[in-house]
Each structure stands twice: as C-alpha cells, then as structure tokens.
Amino acid sequence: METSDKSVFKAQFNELVKPYMVLYVGSLFFVTVIGIVLLPFWFLGVGQWWSRHYYDKLECELTETAIRFKKGILVQVEKTIPLENIQDVTFVEGPLLKYFHLCILKFETAGQSAGQANDMQLVGIINAQELRNLILSQRQKRMQAKNTAPANPVSDNAVVLQEIKELLADIKGIMQSQRVQ
Template identity: 60%
Template sequence: MSSTNIKASFNPLIRPYLVAYGAAIFAITVIGIPFAIIWLCGVGQWWARHYFDKLECELSENSLRFRKGILFQVEKTIPLENIQDVTFVEGPLLKMFNLSILRFETAGQSAGQAHDMRLVGLIDAHEFRQQILERRERLKHAHGQPTNVDQNTVLLREILQRLDTICERMKSE
C-alpha cells in the first residue's frame, strides 16, 4: 500500500465568516461595540485574510497535521490511533457561509485543549472526516488492535454469557 497524503483545502468564505464572528463576539457587550466597529472597518478583514493564508491541514497514513494562527501559530500533529472521534458541526452562522467545523476528540485530551482541536471551513469536510476515520481503523487493524466492531462483538459476547449464567441460576432456583 502506498503512502499517500491528502492535503485539505479551505473554503475562502471562512474570511467573511471570521469577520462576522469576531464582530458578534465584540458586540455582545456594550464595551465591545467600539471594537466591533474597528474590527468591521478593516482590522477584521486583514486578520481573516492572513489567518486564511496560514491554514494548512494534511492527512498522512499515520497522523493528521494542521497549522493555524497569525500571532500565535499552532501546529499540531495528532497520531490517528489517538483520535477517538471526529465530530461534524454546523450552526446557523456557519450555514450562512456554507461552512462547517470538524472537531477532534483525542485520547487523553483535557478540556482546555478542545478549542485547539477543531478546523473551520474545510472543503468536503464530510469526505475528509470519513478519510480520517477509515485510515484510523486501517491503522488499528494493521497493529492488531481491535477495531470498534471487534470491541463491540467481544462486549456483546460477554453480555450473552452473563445472561446465560443468570438464566441458568433462575432455572435452578
């Protein structure tokens, strides 16, 4: 099997989404309204353009690597075997811009890390999510680790054995 990396693409509509989202956050409080006006007058567009230019995401056979940020750049590499789930999120504001979020849950993740483990605006996010999950299962299977289906089968067999034991005891009483 050849090792092919998949490079994700981001929807350019993420830029106006980020501007609108930032303005909404500023405008929530009365004190933030002047900042929202400054944000909408150009700072937000500048920030969103540079943020979009720095976005990168690449899926390899063993890991997912992504980079984002302007002043504080975050580059994260997540081994696929550590990914517990990839959640697809859409909300009203995201739908207005035809965007979605992929949120990653990893083994050993603390609550404070959750916001760093999400990607906004991936093109074909459903397909990219599916690729991540398929590669994760393939990697687990190659390492001899039980897949979710195998784990469920084992659990169901244990439940069946316990039910059989309970039935036997009830018959003998």
C-alpha cells in the same frame, strides 16, 4: 511527523471562512462593552485584514499515520495528532456556518480531561465529510495493522535464548573438563 510519512489528503479551505470570521468575531465584540467601541474598526478594515491573513495560514494534511494542521497569525499553532489517538471526529453546522456553506470538524483525542476543549477544530474545509471519512478509515487501517502484526520479536527472542542456553551448556562442559585435568 516522520519525513517518510506519505500524504493521503491535503485539505483546502473555503474562502467564505474570511467573512465568517469577521462576523463571528464582530458578534463577540458586540456582546462586550469594550468590544462595542472596537466594532467599527473591526468591520472597517482590521477584521478583513485579520481574516485574510488567518485564511492564508490555514493548512491541514492527512498522512498515513497522523493528521497535521497549522493556523494562526500572532500565535501560530502547528499540531500533529497520531491517528490512533483520535477517538472521534465531529461534524458541526450552525446557523451562521450554514449561511456561509461552512462546517467545523472537531477532533477528540485519547487522554483528554473532561473540562478540556477539543484538541483541534477546523473551520471551512472543502469536502469536510470526505476528510472525516478518510481519517476514520485511515485510523481503522492503522488499528488493524497494529492488531495483526506478527509476533516475531517473541519468537526471535526465544531462538536467541535457546542459543544462549546451548552456549552456556558448552562453556560449562569445557570448564568441567578443565577441572578434571
């Protein structure tokens, strides 16, 4: 990400992400044989520790040109997605998410293969709908600015080529006059 890139919005995360993560992972443990054995350890301390540290590592920032996010405990992920690559921002609310007053924002980017998961998912952003609208409006501004960019490089090239042509004509004239003498 460019250092001159101005921040437009810095997301804050709802603290209810922590109990949501504990229950979500606990429910995944519940459906596996090995997970059932680990379930008491998860609910009696490990889950709270993990969710607290996971929450502390969450960051999301929208700039004029990209969206950047960081997350993870053991495997830390930092991702920057240029706004012009974002195709869709999906707003998801399920029953467990609604219970905790949370939602998921899913970002789909250009160039994804059909079987690939979403490039980015963020759980528990406060004012997620506002962030979604800001992302889409920033992307629209970037696309319009790109489409209305002046065609100066082409006209500048034409001027330079014309000057080169005139210089070559002058050189040709000098060389012909030297041959005659």
